[in-house]
Every structure is written in structure tokens, then in C-alpha cells.
Amino acid sequence: MEAPPDNDVLWARSLHFSHRDGSPGLTGISLGVREGEILAVSGPRGSGKTTLLRCLSGQVPVRCGEVWFNSAPVHTLGPMARERLRRDRFGWIDPEPVLVPELNVWENAALPLMLRGTGRRRAKAAAREWLERLDIGDKARCRPHALQHAERQRVAIARALATGPSVLFADEPTAPLHRADRAHVLRTLTAAARSHGITVVLATHDAETAALADRTVALLDGRCVRTVHLPDAPEPEGRAACSLSV
Amino acid sequence: MLALRLTRAARPAVQLRRLLVAAAAAGTGFLLLSCLGHALDHPEDAGAAALRLAWCAVPLAATVYFALAVARTDPGTRPRPGLSAVGLSPARLMAVSALTTALSCTLGSMLALLVFLHLRGDLTGMPFDGAAAGFLAADQPLPLPAALTLLVLPPATAAITVALALRPRDPRPATPDRRGFGRFGAYRRATARETFGTYGRFGSRVTRRTTAGTDAAGQPGPLRTTGSTDATAQHGAGSTAPSAARTGDPAGDVPTGGTPAGLPWGVALVTAGLAAQSYAGDPAPAPSLAVLLGWLLTATGLVVAGPGLTHLCGRLLQSVRPGALRLLAGRVLMTEATRIGRPLGVVCAVASAGYAMAVLYDDPSPDFGPLTALGALVVAGCTVATLLTAAVEARQCRAETIAALLRLGAPASMLRGAAALRTAALLALFGPLVLVVGALSALPSAR
Structure with a gap:
């Protein structure tokens, strides 16, 4: 058995996963995530990006294949141990910013810290610091419904970063945003990750987003692919003739 | 037919809730029927019979209230965005919901009628040695139209209430639009508008004073009153309305964070x-x-x-x-x-x-x-x-x-x-x- 590189913080080996109804999710994925890198998992919709992230972060039990985190197996852990691992070492960003609507912004950002048992004062300080860094410090006392969508997404990012996770899983964090918001969110996320040495696994279907990452793993139909050969868009005939500017 | 199929294909917890509604309707129906029996037994005492019937309003109200709560939680009549195109629109779902409620309550009423007839001895002779014969007027023929009228009461009331409560409504602001009085009136929040240069001319960078300002100035976040919430919602209507529409509670009874005023x-x-x-x-x-x-x-x-x-x-x-x-x-x-x-x-x-x-x-x-x-x-x-x-x-x-x-x-x-x-x-x-x-x-x- 080949030993993985020393600086891999998270790796998967021949990961298979099928959904509960039997439809195939992942078919034999092997990849390694190095310490402190930003790894983009790219691929079209339905290629298994979210499933891969859910397997790697221990949200779903892995039946076939292996997932290792810091040289410790994740695939053999029980639900409670995986939950503790998620709480203490991992961060997660949803495509939609699912904040707790009853709590205000800084309480939302401080919630994972409080769940870990950090004191309220320290949790608040850390959350406020990250909210300031993500340009939403002035809205720290608002409820989530008073915020715009991009602001809510930034709160979700602050919530994920405030705990200082070892690995941050971002599942298409910019999918519902416009391009200006998208660039802002991505820039803050990658800058924060690089400055704090946080490993990021970023699922995206967007080539521009993937360009920000250190490395890209392309998925197609639940498999890692090196090259994707898609048919070129055929040149439409008579486009110039139909132009309005004639 | 659709209501029947949706009713049949539910999970046990949902069926249990519906059966409880049926049981409540059965109890209410039996109480109504025994009022009828008492009135048959004492035709001279109309006032007492009316009083008894009036007391039945309390169980009837409780039954309808329960039926409404069950209809609200019924997953079979949850709004389904995908099925709206094939005709299962909110109005249709309201009808299905009312029909399901009516079905459960009618089942209960039928049960009440069966028990009533059994106790009167109309079906299989007198049970319990005629102990219940006293207040059920066992020796007199049952006026069927009266009994049916009384029995229709719980299903009809419940179905109408459910239909009224679950009728599709557009999401709307919590308070009707208030007139804006410009800078003069005290009702509008004064927003310092940028009036200089390009920003002022094109209206960009208009200072949006959201709840951060009010919260910092007045109350802390959780203590915010409904007024400021509504003002914020109207102020940033462009941003909050789509998200509210996406979360999409059809009844519009999304609980806001404000303090109940009662x-x-x-x-x-x-x-x-x-x-x-x-x-x-x-x-x-x-x-x-x-x-x-x-x-x-x-x-x-x-x-x-x-x-x-x-x-x-x-x-x-x-x-x-x-x-x-x-x-x-x-x-x-x-x-x-x-x-x-x-x-x-x-x-x-x-x-x-x-x-x-x-x-x-x-x-x-x-x-x-x-x-x-x-x-x-x-x-x-x-x-x-x-x-x-x-x-x-x-x-x-x-x-x-x-x-x-x-x-x-x-x-x-x-x-x-x-x-x-x-x-x-x-x-x-x-x-x-x-x-x-x-x-x-x-x-x-x-x-």
C-alpha cells in the first residue's frame, strides 16, 4: 500500500458512494488535499461535487472506500465521533446561507464557537473580528432577514471561519450571487484561508472560481477526470446577418 | 378522488392525527345526538334542551380548532411548487385540505351515529340492560333529518374553517403602506441622502440606514419592535421580498421576531x-x-x-x-x-x-x-x-x-x-x- 504524501491533511481512496435510492453518486474517487491549499472540485451539476464534500466532511457514512483525516480514519468513525470531528475540526459553507433566523448576526457567527464550549465573551470577540474582516461588522446586531443575500452569505463564511477549522468545505458558496458579490465573497474567503493557513475544499462549476484555487480536480459523473472533452458549440450560421447593428 | 388518494398515502403519524380528529368529531357528534335524545325525552322543557345544545358549542369549537391545527400540519397539502404546473395549485390544495378534514370529521360523525343507535337499541337490541335508555329516548322513533342535521354540523364547520384559514393569500407587508411625509413628517425615518456629485445625481450610494442604525441608537436587536422591522422590510423591500417569497409560507403566518402585543x-x-x-x-x-x-x-x-x-x-x-x-x-x-x-x-x-x-x-x-x-x-x-x-x-x-x-x-x-x-x-x-x-x-x- 502506497503511503500518501506527508503533507496531505485529508485524503480519500477509491471512494464509492451510492445514494439511498441506489442511484450512483461517486464511483471510485481518489484524491489528496494538501495542508493549507485551496483545492477546487469542479464539474457540472450532478457530477458528484456535493456528495464528495459530504463524504469527506463525514456528513454521510462511507460504506465503500476510505477517507483519512490527519492520518486517522474517518470512514470507521461512528455518527457521534463524526459529529465531534465536524464540530471541532471542519467548517462547512452551504450554497444557500442557512443562518438560524432567531439569532442575530454575531450570535450566528459565534454559534459554532459556543457549541464547542468557548465562553460567550471570547466567542463574541472572535465572531466580531471576523465580521469586521468580512465588511459586515456594522450589521452585527441585525437579524438575518434584514440582510441582503450576499451579506448573509458572508455571515455564513464568517461563521465557518470563526472557529479556525483545519479544513473548510465550501459547497458552491457563490452560486446564488451576482458576479460582483461573487468576486467579493470569493476574494474574502480565499484571502482569509491563505492568511490563516486554512485548507479549503471548494466545490464549484465555474471556471473563474476554480482559477482562484491552487489546484483543481475535475469531476464528471462521479469520477475524477483529467480532461473533459465536450463538443464545441457549433458556429451558428448567419449570426452576422441577424445582427441588429447592421 | 385526489383527496382520497392523498389521504390514503400518508404516514402513520399523520393518519394518527386524522384519527384523533375523527375521534373528537365522534365525541362532539355523540354529545349533539344526546342533546337530541334529551329533547325527545322531555318535549315540554325546551329551554333546558336549548341550554344543553348551547353547551355543545364548547366541544364543537375545540374540535374545529383541533381539526384546523391538524390541517395546517398535514404534509399531504403542503404547497408543492413542482406540482403547481399540473394543477395542484394552492387553491386546489386548500380544497383538498378542506375535503380531507371533512372526511375525517364525517367518519367521526358516522361513528357517533352508530354508537348512538347501538345504545338506543335500534340495531341489536338494548345493550347494558337499558342503562342508557333514559337520556337517549329509546322508546321513541328517531327523527332522522334532525339527527343528520346535527351530525353534519361538525364536518361542515371544520371544513369551512379550514378552507377559510388556508385560503391562498399573497405575501404582503405586515402593515398597510403608510403615506410617506417626506422630510417633514415625523413618521419617516430621516435618511441622509448624498446630494453631491455623481453619487447624488445618479442616486447611487444612497445611505441605507438599516436596523443597524436603529439598533445601535435605540434598542438592542432582540428587543426590536415590530414597527422597526416593518419599516426595515419596506425599506429594503427589493432585497428581503425575494427571499421571503422563496421561503414561501403560503398562509403568510411567518412569525416575525416582534413582541406579541396581546x-x-x-x-x-x-x-x-x-x-x-x-x-x-x-x-x-x-x-x-x-x-x-x-x-x-x-x-x-x-x-x-x-x-x-x-x-x-x-x-x-x-x-x-x-x-x-x-x-x-x-x-x-x-x-x-x-x-x-x-x-x-x-x-x-x-x-x-x-x-x-x-x-x-x-x-x-x-x-x-x-x-x-x-x-x-x-x-x-x-x-x-x-x-x-x-x-x-x-x-x-x-x-x-x-x-x-x-x-x-x-x-x-x-x-x-x-x-x-x-x-x-x-x-x-x-x-x-x-x-x-x-x-x-x-x-x-x-x-
């Missing part, structure tokens, strides 16, 4: 009711009109004050430097105050009435017959079941948030602990309240 009114009503009862004096032979009025006022007051008390409970729970557990428990209670508080107020009213009755009639009084017991059982069971159903509804509404918390790694035991903490806090507040109200209302009569 607490002072409720306290005033309860006090007035207790005062009316104490001034009514000694109602030894029969409860007078003033006592009934006092009870009505007290019960209304408890129902009106329920959301406010629940909100207060949640606020107390999350006060003074809360950790994650108390924060989640208290804030959820504050948000769900209206949903949980109303049924809780009803349960509180029924329980205090029961306590007062138990204090007043500690010896089994002669007029406390099986029918009174059945009525009390129907009312108490319906109100408690409504409260539990409201809790289920709140849980359904929060399912997405709970899933997100679990993804974050929040321990499931902590979420259960928060729920237990909420229950304990509500019991600690409402238990003594029931005892106090019951004891106070029994006090003047027991003198």
Missing part, C-alpha cells in the same frame, strides 16, 4: 373576568350569567395573553449572558411565541376551569353525568392535542435550520436539551398560572 390586553381581560366572578357572589344553585361572563372573559384573556407570556418566557430564558443552549431555546421560544402561545393559552384556560371545577365540586355532584365527562374529555383532549400539533408544526417549519445546525456539528443531544428546556420553562410559567387562576376563580364560589 399581553396587556390579556392581563386586563383576565383581571376583569376574575373581578366579575367575585362580584357575582355565591352561585350555589346554578351558575349565574355573571359567572359565565366572568369565565368567558378569563378564558379570552388567557388566550390573548398566551403569546405574550410565551415570548416573555423565551426572553427570560435567553437573558443574562446565555450560552448556546439557552440562546437557542430562548430565541426559538420568542420566535414561535404566537404559534405555540395561542394553543397554550387555550390549554391554560381549560386547565384552570377544570381545576376550579375540581375545587368546587369535590363531591360527585348529581348533575356530573357521563355526558359531562365525555364533553370535558373531548374539550381537554382536543386542546392538548392542538398544542402538541402546534409543536409539530413549529418543528416542521424549523426543519431546515435544524439540518443546517446538524451539518455544523451541533450535537443532537443539545438540540433535544434545548427542546426540553423550552418545555420546562413553559411548564414553570404556565403551571402556577393555571393554579392561581383556577384557585382565584373558585374562591368566591366556595365561600
Whole structure:
């Protein structure tokens, strides 16, 4: 058995996963995530990006294949141990910013810290610091419904970063945003990750987003692919003739 | 047909709720039929029969309330965006919902009729040696139109109420649009507008003073009143409206974070009711009109004050430097105050009435017959079941948030602990309240 590189913080080996109804999710994925890198998992919709992230972060039990985190197996852990691992070492960003609507912004950002048992004062300080860094410090006392969508997404990012996770899983964090918001969110996320040495696994279907990452793993139909050969868009005939500017 | 299929293909918990509705309707129907039997038995005493029939309004109201709560939580009639295109639109779903309710209640009514006929001995001879023959007018023929009219009452009322409550409505702002008075009036929040240079000319970078400003200036976040919330919602309508539409609660009863306003009114009503009862004096032979009025006022007051008390409970729970557990428990209670508080107020009213009755009639009084017991059982069971159903509804509404918390790694035991903490806090507040109200209302009569 080949030993993985020393600086891999998270790796998967021949990961298979099928959904509960039997439809195939992942078919034999092997990849390694190095310490402190930003790894983009790219691929079209339905290629298994979210499933891969859910397997790697221990949200779903892995039946076939292996997932290792810091040289410790994740695939053999029980639900409670995986939950503790998620709480203490991992961060997660949803495509939609699912904040707790009853709590205000800084309480939302401080919630994972409080769940870990950090004191309220320290949790608040850390959350406020990250909210300031993500340009939403002035809205720290608002409820989530008073915020715009991009602001809510930034709160979700602050919530994920405030705990200082070892690995941050971002599942298409910019999918519902416009391009200006998208660039802002991505820039803050990658800058924060690089400055704090946080490993990021970023699922995206967007080539521009993937360009920000250190490395890209392309998925197609639940498999890692090196090259994707898609048919070129055929040149439409008579486009110039139909132009309005004639 | 669609309603039948949707009804049949539900999970056991849902079927159990529907069966409970049927049971409540059966109890109410039997009470109505026994009123008919009593009237047949005593054709000379019309006033007493009318009074009995009037008392049946209480179980009927409890049944309808329960049926409405069950219809709200019915997953079969949840809005389905994908099926709207094939004709399962919100209006159709409302009809399905009303029809399902009518089905359950009709089942109950049929059951009541069967039991009634059986006890009268119309089906298989007299059971129980004719013990029930006295108040069921067993020796007289049953007027079928009257019985059917009475039996149609619970299904029709429940179906109409469900249809009215679940009719599709557009999401709208919580308050009607208020006239803007420009810079002159005091109602509009003064926003310092950038009037210089390109920003001013094109209206860009208009300072949006959102709740951050008001919160910093006035109250902290959780204490925000509904007024400022609505103003914020209107102010940033472009941003909040789509998200509100996406979360898409069709009934528009998304609980806002504001404080329920009913607490002072409720306290005033309860006090007035207790005062009316104490001034009514000694109602030894029969409860007078003033006592009934006092009870009505007290019960209304408890129902009106329920959301406010629940909100207060949640606020107390999350006060003074809360950790994650108390924060989640208290804030959820504050948000769900209206949903949980109303049924809780009803349960509180029924329980205090029961306590007062138990204090007043500690010896089994002669007029406390099986029918009174059945009525009390129907009312108490319906109100408690409504409260539990409201809790289920709140849980359904929060399912997405709970899933997100679990993804974050929040321990499931902590979420259960928060729920237990909420229950304990509500019991600690409402238990003594029931005892106090019951004891106070029994006090003047027991003198």
C-alpha cells in the first residue's frame, strides 16, 4: 500500500458512494488535499461535487472506500465521533446561507464557537473580528432577514471561519450571487484561508472560481477526470446577418 | 378522488392525527345526538334542551380548532411548487385540505351515529340492560333529518374553517403602506441622502440606514419592535421580498421576531373576568350569567395573553449572558411565541376551569353525568392535542435550520436539551398560572 504524501491533511481512496435510492453518486474517487491549499472540485451539476464534500466532511457514512483525516480514519468513525470531528475540526459553507433566523448576526457567527464550549465573551470577540474582516461588522446586531443575500452569505463564511477549522468545505458558496458579490465573497474567503493557513475544499462549476484555487480536480459523473472533452458549440450560421447593428 | 388518494398515502403519524380528529368529531357528534335524545325525552322543557345544545358549542369549537391545527400540519397539502404546473395549485390544495378534514370529521360523525343507535337499541337490541335508555329516548322513533342535521354540523364547520384559514393569500407587508411625509413628517425615518456629485445625481450610494442604525441608537436587536422591522422590510423591500417569497409560507403566518402585543390586553381581560366572578357572589344553585361572563372573559384573556407570556418566557430564558443552549431555546421560544402561545393559552384556560371545577365540586355532584365527562374529555383532549400539533408544526417549519445546525456539528443531544428546556420553562410559567387562576376563580364560589 502506497503511503500518501506527508503533507496531505485529508485524503480519500477509491471512494464509492451510492445514494439511498441506489442511484450512483461517486464511483471510485481518489484524491489528496494538501495542508493549507485551496483545492477546487469542479464539474457540472450532478457530477458528484456535493456528495464528495459530504463524504469527506463525514456528513454521510462511507460504506465503500476510505477517507483519512490527519492520518486517522474517518470512514470507521461512528455518527457521534463524526459529529465531534465536524464540530471541532471542519467548517462547512452551504450554497444557500442557512443562518438560524432567531439569532442575530454575531450570535450566528459565534454559534459554532459556543457549541464547542468557548465562553460567550471570547466567542463574541472572535465572531466580531471576523465580521469586521468580512465588511459586515456594522450589521452585527441585525437579524438575518434584514440582510441582503450576499451579506448573509458572508455571515455564513464568517461563521465557518470563526472557529479556525483545519479544513473548510465550501459547497458552491457563490452560486446564488451576482458576479460582483461573487468576486467579493470569493476574494474574502480565499484571502482569509491563505492568511490563516486554512485548507479549503471548494466545490464549484465555474471556471473563474476554480482559477482562484491552487489546484483543481475535475469531476464528471462521479469520477475524477483529467480532461473533459465536450463538443464545441457549433458556429451558428448567419449570426452576422441577424445582427441588429447592421 | 385526489383527496382520497392523498389521504390514503400518508404516514402513520399523520393518519394518527386524522384519527384523533375523527375521534373528537365522534365525541362532539355523540354529545349533539344526546342533546337530541334529551329533547325527545322531555318535549315540554325546551329551554333546558336549548341550554344543553348551547353547551355543545364548547366541544364543537375545540374540535374545529383541533381539526384546523391538524390541517395546517398535514404534509399531504403542503404547497408543492413542482406540482403547481399540473394543477395542484394552492387553491386546489386548500380544497383538498378542506375535503380531507371533512372526511375525517364525517367518519367521526358516522361513528357517533352508530354508537348512538347501538345504545338506543335500534340495531341489536338494548345493550347494558337499558342503562342508557333514559337520556337517549329509546322508546321513541328517531327523527332522522334532525339527527343528520346535527351530525353534519361538525364536518361542515371544520371544513369551512379550514378552507377559510388556508385560503391562498399573497405575501404582503405586515402593515398597510403608510403615506410617506417626506422630510417633514415625523413618521419617516430621516435618511441622509448624498446630494453631491455623481453619487447624488445618479442616486447611487444612497445611505441605507438599516436596523443597524436603529439598533445601535435605540434598542438592542432582540428587543426590536415590530414597527422597526416593518419599516426595515419596506425599506429594503427589493432585497428581503425575494427571499421571503422563496421561503414561501403560503398562509403568510411567518412569525416575525416582534413582541406579541396581546399581553396587556390579556392581563386586563383576565383581571376583569376574575373581578366579575367575585362580584357575582355565591352561585350555589346554578351558575349565574355573571359567572359565565366572568369565565368567558378569563378564558379570552388567557388566550390573548398566551403569546405574550410565551415570548416573555423565551426572553427570560435567553437573558443574562446565555450560552448556546439557552440562546437557542430562548430565541426559538420568542420566535414561535404566537404559534405555540395561542394553543397554550387555550390549554391554560381549560386547565384552570377544570381545576376550579375540581375545587368546587369535590363531591360527585348529581348533575356530573357521563355526558359531562365525555364533553370535558373531548374539550381537554382536543386542546392538548392542538398544542402538541402546534409543536409539530413549529418543528416542521424549523426543519431546515435544524439540518443546517446538524451539518455544523451541533450535537443532537443539545438540540433535544434545548427542546426540553423550552418545555420546562413553559411548564414553570404556565403551571402556577393555571393554579392561581383556577384557585382565584373558585374562591368566591366556595365561600
